[in-house]
Amino acid sequence: MTVSSSSGLSVATWTETMKSYLNVLATPGAWRFLAPALIARLPFAMVQMGVLLLVRWSTGSYGAAGLAAAAAAVTQALAGPQTGRLADRHGQARVLVPQTAVHALALGALLILAAAHVPLPLLVITAALVGGSAPQVGAMVRARWAHRLGGASTLNTAFAVESITDELTFTFAPVLLVGLATAYSPVVALLVALALSVVGTLLFAAVRTAAPEPRPARVRSAGGVLGLRGVALVAVAFLAMGSVFGSLQVGVTSLTAELGRPGLAGAVYGTLGAASAVGGFLYGAVNWAVSARVRLVTGLPLLAVTILAFTFAETVPLLYAAAAVAGFVIAPVMITGFTIIEGLVPDGVRTEAFTWLIGANGLGIAVGSLAAGQLVDRFGAAVAFLVAPVTIGLAALLLLIRLGSLRPQIAAAPSREHVSL
Numbered sequence: 001m002t003v004s005s006s007s008g009l010s011v012a013t014w015t016e017t018m019k020s021y022l023n024v025l026a027t028p029g030a031w032r033f034l035a036p037a038l039i040a041r042l043p044f045a046m047v048q049m050g051v052l053l054l055v056r057w058s059t060g061s062y063g064a065a066g067l068a069a070a071a072a073a074v075t076q077a078l079a080g081p082q083t084g085r086l087a088d089r090h091g092q093a094r095v096l097v098p099q100t101a102v103h104a105l106a107l108g109a110l111l112i113l114a115a116a117h118v119p120l121p122l123l124v125i126t127a128a129l130v131g132g133s134a135p136q137v138g139a140m141v142r143a144r145w146a147h148r149l150g151g152a153s154t155l156n157t158a159f160a161v162e163s164i165t166d167e168l169t170f171t172f173a174p175v176l177l178v179g180l181a182t183a184y185s186p187v188v189a190l191l192v193a194l195a196l197s198v199v200g201t202l203l204f205a206a207v208r209t210a211a212p213e214p215r216p217a218r219v220r221s222a223g224g225v226l227g228l229r230g231v232a233l234v235a236v237a238f239l240a241m242g243s244v245f246g247s248l249q250v251g252v253t254s255l256t257a258e259l260g261r262p263g264l265a266g267a268v269y270g271t272l273g274a275a276s277a278v279g280g281f282l283y284g285a286v287n288w289a290v291s292a293r294v295r296l297v298t299g300l301p302l303l304a305v306t307i308l309a310f311t312f313a314e315t316v317p318l319l320y321a322a323a324a325v326a327g328f329v330i331a332p333v334m335i336t337g338f339t340i341i342e343g344l345v346p347d348g349v350r351t352e353a354f355t356w357l358i359g360a361n362g363l364g365i366a367v368g369s370l371a372a373g374q375l376v377d378r379f380g381a382a383v384a385f386l387v388a389p390v391t392i393g394l395a396a397l398l399l400l401i402r403l404g405s406l407r408p409q410i411a412a413a414p415s416r417e418h419v420s421l
Contacts, residue, residue, distance in 0.1 A: 021284070024149075024157045029209035033144055036207060038165060039200030040137040043193035045166075045173035047107070047134065048073065048365060049249050049269070050193055051127050053177070054186040056253075058114040058123065066250055066373020071124045072131030073246065073366030077359035079132040081225070084139055084355030088348060091214045092140050096205040100198055103133035107194050111187050131362070135201045138166065139354035144210040146342055146350050159338045160284030163331040167277035174273070178266025215348040225352045230344045230405045233398070234337050235360035237300060240395035241333060242364020244307060244326070244388040248272065249365075250372035251310065251384030252319070258381055261316060268319050272327040280331030292340050293406035299333040300396035307392070310385035343408025367391065 025031070051072050056065035087095045106129035113126055145158040180189035226232050248269065256265045288295065306329050309322040337357060345353040368391070372384035399406070 017284075020154070020157050021161065021281075024154050024161055027148060027158075030148075032209045033141065033204060033207045033211075034165075036200050036203035037137050037141045038169070039196055040135065040204050041165065041169045042173050042176075042200070043197040044134060044137065045169040046177045046193040047130065047190070047197075048245075049174055049253075050177055050181075050186060050190045051110070051130065052249055052253065052369065053181050054110070054114045054190060055120075055123055055127070057181075057186045058117055059120055061377065062250060062254060063373045063377040064120050064123075066369045066371075066376075067120070068124050068127040069246070069249070069373075070366035070370035071128040073242070073362040073364075073369065075128040075132030076134050077361075077363035077366065080134075080136050080139070080355040080359035080362065081352055083136045084352035085225075085349075087136075087140060087143075088212070088351045089214055092143075092211050092351075093205040093208070096135055096137075096140075096201055099133055099135050100201045100205075103130065103135060104194060104198050106130045106133050107190065107197075111190055111194075115187055135197070136351075136355050136358065137201060137204055138162070139351055139358050140204075140211075142338060142354045143212055143351040147212040147347070148210040155342065156335070156339050157284050159342070160280055160331075160335050163280045163335045163338070164277045164284075166334075167273045167280060167327075167331050169273075172270065172273075174266035174269040176266070178263060182263045212347075212351070225345060225349045226356055228345055228353075230407075231341065231353060231356065233402055233405055234296075234340055234344075235356050236395050236398060237296060237337055238334070238357045238360040239364040239367070240300065240388075240392040241303070241330065242361035242366075243368035243371075243391040244303070244330065244364075245361075246365035246368025246370070247372040247384050247387040248307075248310070248368075250369050250376055251381050252323075254376045254384065255313070255319065255381035256316075259316060259319075264316060264319075268316075268323050271320050271323040272330070275324040275327030276330040279328040280335060283332035283335055292336050292343075292408075293403055296333065296336045296340065296406070297396060297399045297403060299329060299336060300392050300399070303329045303333055304389040304392040304396070307385065307388045311382050313385075340406055340408070344406075364391070 048069060052065045052069040055068040056062060083095060083099065106126065110126040110130055113122055142159065142162055145162065146155065149155040149158055177189045180192060226235065252268050253265045256262050256268065306326040309325055313319040313322045338354065341353050341357060368387050371387045375383045
């Protein structure tokens with residue numbers, strides 16, 4: 001039984017919804033790579049905010065903290081697609097193992113330098129190394145799903161599972177991070193993140209289930225994968241969504257401090273993630289009659305409007321309410337973006353394509369955290385919440401103008417028009 005609405009959406013019953021998710025999770029071998037990936041992704045959600053708290057603790061400045069967090073996000077955005085390209089060509093494990101070692105050394109060095117209260121430029125450089133060496137486990141998990149389920153109707157549900165997983169990690173990670181940072185120090189909090197990252201990533205790398213075979217693909221495009229039709233447009237959307245995370249990290253941390261409740265920052269940010277997970281779950285239960293590209297260009301403005309609610313959050317309950325409302329929209333928009341990309345690029349470059357989205361999201365985090373940090377230092381916390389709506393609005397306008405570029409490629413295999421092997 002289904003229920004149809006005037007919007008043209010067909011909504012499955014609760015039983016059918018649960019069955020669709022359980023069928024995806026019952027994919028043979030899926031839990032062998034999902035379980036270690038969950039461990040590896042938890043610290044990924046901790047590090048960005050952890051760098052912010054660590055440098056704020058070391059220097060006493062939100063502006064300095066935002067600069068360091070931005071440096072980490074920028075290098076992650078730049079290095080992530082290169083990691084994805086290497087994984088597509090040489091295999092995920094051969095990339096993840098050395099990358100994990102470099103990341104552990106960089107994060108350990110940042111902890112030591114912050115504890116020694118060294119000058120800001122050295123902290124920023126080291127934070128950049130931390131971001132640039134971050135293992136791209138999320139993109140690699142999505143590449144495994146696409147490899148296993150490519151062309152199946154359940155792939156969109158699998159991407160919904162991944163976005164829900166992302167949001168759950170962003171629900172619990174800030175709570176754990178801020179709890180440890182408040183009870184002990186940001187150094188202790190990031191030491192826990194370091195341990196989880198090493199263990200989870202190495203376990204994931206050891207599991208070869210559903211990992212795409214290495215393929216030395218060559219993309220015939222002036223801009224590589226990013227130059228393929230529609231890819232850069234979706235990356236712009238993800239950059240705009242990243243500004244949400246970056247600006248809210250700074251704004252929420254600053255506002256809870258102004259309200260005399262600094263320990264609540266992680267819980268409020270976690271509420272954003274929890275609401276996003278619920279929104280993603282419900283989104284995955286809908287049999288959409290509207291195309292993904294239309295859903296993307298309508299979802300972005302809706303997200304911008306919900307973020308504006310933070311500017312009116314002058315009390316803790318209002319802050320929680322704003323996080324719940326905004327969070328409900330985030331995962332559906334991101335799921336839509338990944339679904340569009342899967343239809344735009346050939347099989348042999350999917351990991352790189354997914355890392356471009358994640359990298360663009362990281363660049364948006366950099367823009368958001370840097371801009372919000374400067375605004376907080378000058379005008380107070382409330383102004384930080386204007387960064388994301390402006391960025392998202394501009395991205396939505398661009399995508400609306402170029403809407404036709406988001407039509408999916410009709411191909412079951414890598415197209416020779418784009419790839420030569």
